[in-house]
Each structure stands twice: as C-alpha cells, then as structure tokens.
Amino acid sequence: DGIIAQKDDTLRSGWFPLDHLPAGQPFVGAYPLQIPPGALPGSYRLQLAVYQKARHEWPLENGSQTLDLGPVEVKFSPAGASPGAKRFNNEISLDNYDFKVKRVGQGKGFPLRLLWRALKTPNDNYTLLVELIDRDNRVWRDWQAPLETTSWQPDQQVRQQIDLTVPAEAPTGPNALRVRLSWLRPDGSPLPARHWILPIGNSISLDGPAITPKKNRSFEKPSPQTESAINFENKAALIGYDLPSAVSGQPSAVSPSSLSLTLYWQGLGEMRHSYTVFVHLVDSAGKVIAQQDAAPGERGKQPTTSWAIGEYITDPVEIPLPPNLPPGEYTVVAGLYLSPNGPRLQRLDEAGQAAGDSATLGKTTMKNE
Structure with missing residues (x-):
C-alpha cells in the first residue's frame, strides 16, 4: 500500500473569526486533494491525520494515528496531452x-x-x-x-x-x-x-x-574495548564493541537512565538493502527488557547501503532503561534485520554455516548506587 495523493494544510484552512480554537468549537476545513495523472483506477481509502511540524501525528482515542474516512473510487480518465516521443x-x-x-x-x-x-x-x-x-x-x-x-x-x-x-x-x-x-x-x-x-x-x-561521494569514509581499523569477529551473511562483520561492565543509578520515571555502548562494524559485501541494527538487553530468564532499534551510525547517518567493502563504521547506541529496573546482571545481544518486519541476517560460523540470527556481546550489571 502507498499514498497516491496527499494534501498538507493548516487545520483551519479557511477564515475563522478568532486566533484560537475554544474547546468544543466546531469549524469547517476544506482541503482539495488533487489526484495525480496516471493514478490507476480502483478503490482507495481516504485517511486524515493531524500533526504538528517536526512532531508525530496526534493519536486518536484508540491509539491510531490516522482516521479512516472511507473508500473513494477513482475512475479512468483518458489523457489529454499528446503521447511522449x-x-x-x-x-x-x-x-x-x-x-x-x-x-x-x-x-x-x-x-x-x-x-x-x-x-x-x-x-x-x-x-x-x-x-x-x-x-x-x-x-x-x-x-x-x-x-x-x-x-x-x-x-x-x-x-x-x-x-x-x-x-x-x-x-x-x-x-x-x-x-x-x-x-x-x-x-x-x-x-x-x-x-x-x-x-x-x-x-x-x-x-x-x-x-x-560519501564523506568521512574510514578504512583504518578502530580499537574497540572488546574485539570480535562476528560475520553476518558475508555482508557485515561486527569486529568489536565498547560495553560498560556496570551501570549505576536506579532508573525511574522521574530520573530515567540508559545504557550507552558502541558497536564497530566492517562492510564485507555489497548491500542492496538498508538494515536496522537491534541491540537487546536480556534478563536471566531470556526476556528482552530494553532495546534500541535504529539505522547504524551517529543519528542513523551510516545506512548499510553506504558501506563500502572494507570500510569501518562506528555505531554509538543508547538503550533507554525502563523505570524501576531490578539490579542484577543482564546480557546484551545485537544483530541486523530488514525493517520493518523483515528477516534478520544470519550469523555464520567458521564453516560458513548459519549459527543464529544474533550475537551475544557480553554482560553488564545494573547497580542501585
């Protein structure tokens, strides 16, 4: 599914006698939507969303971010201009x-x-x-x-x-x-x-x-705290990481905390797709209690499609910790997958056989003090 036409306008698209909207005040908004030439005939869904600039959409009571206004039938209309050469x-x-x-x-x-x-x-x-x-x-x-x-x-x-x-x-x-x-x-x-x-x-x-050209490519091997040689389908290698042995301070709703670590990658082969890096914090029962999923690099500026063979990529990761996280030892697991719901890249063993879809990096301890 894709958007074939879109109109973005101020909520009050027409004249209104006040410079604000009192609670409970009804008003009318007109938003003409132009169907682009070449839209295929058929039934489409008309949807409405309200948002602030540079922010997410305002959710409805049911949690949805779009209001479905119903179906619209688009009919075939012969083209007016002459065919192309x-x-x-x-x-x-x-x-x-x-x-x-x-x-x-x-x-x-x-x-x-x-x-x-x-x-x-x-x-x-x-x-x-x-x-x-x-x-x-x-x-x-x-x-x-x-x-x-x-x-x-x-x-x-x-x-x-x-x-x-x-x-x-x-x-x-x-x-x-x-x-x-x-x-x-x-x-x-x-x-x-x-x-x-x-x-x-x-x-x-x-x-x-x-x-x-891509800026600031690096082919000089970094020096991670912990070195590794984890091969993900001959596309990317996790060559090391910086992982703190402990995190102090009990996270709470008032004083949230996070786990900061750094992954070091190397491009092994051409990647046609932009993979998402996931990092999970797992408790002793194997339950994921915190995670971060994002495109690699500072602010996601190093998509895997830009990795040259042999290039090194530094990938800082910040995992928000849930409030009232019990103290104790937790395991950190990482990998790559095709967003939003695509498969994970398989970790290969020394024989080149699939050995799992993630890599266990190590353990870190959560402390109260």
Missing part, C-alpha cells in the same frame, strides 16, 4: 519522468517517478527493467517490476514510482550514472524502443542525478 513497440510511451532530486550520495536512495501511457492495450503483461549504468554501460544495479499491463486501456496514463539506491562504491560526479529503462516480455526478451518512428534499440536512457 519515447515508445516501446508502439504499445507504451513514456510521457514524463522526474527524480525529485538533483544530486544523491553514494549509498543513498532516490525515487524515480514515471508516467507511462498505453498507446493501445498491451499484448501481454510486461516487466519493467530499471538499470543504473555508467558511461561505459556497466550495470551497477538493476530492479525489475512486473505489471499487469494487459489491464491498461488505450490512452490511459499510469503513474509508477521505483525507489532506487546508489551503490556504495558507484562512480561520482555529474552524469556518472544514467537510468536505463526496458520493457521485458514474459520470456525475458525486450520490446523494441523508438524515438517517434526512429529505432533506438531495446531501451531508453535517462540522465540521472549527480552522484556525490
């Missing part, structure tokens, strides 16, 4: 596109927004192939998006968004990478492409945003 097999034209950004860093993501048009009902269900290529036509990364193109009606526009990620070691500079688009038949063969009536091969290329 770039066409595939005289079935599909590319009417427009944008990247939303002019530059993007190594390892960072950006959206590719496409507006297609069916010149006629396509002959089959095709798959869109998107490739990031350099000046030598080397493919750095690719994505495939199967679509039910046989459901497209003649002259219908279809909006599509592909979220792309620049590889960590991609070349940098203006026009360092281009985006190549192809439509594939079910047997994998590409549709021929044309610019108006002129054949241009089996694909079209778009100039991509400028690629900027």
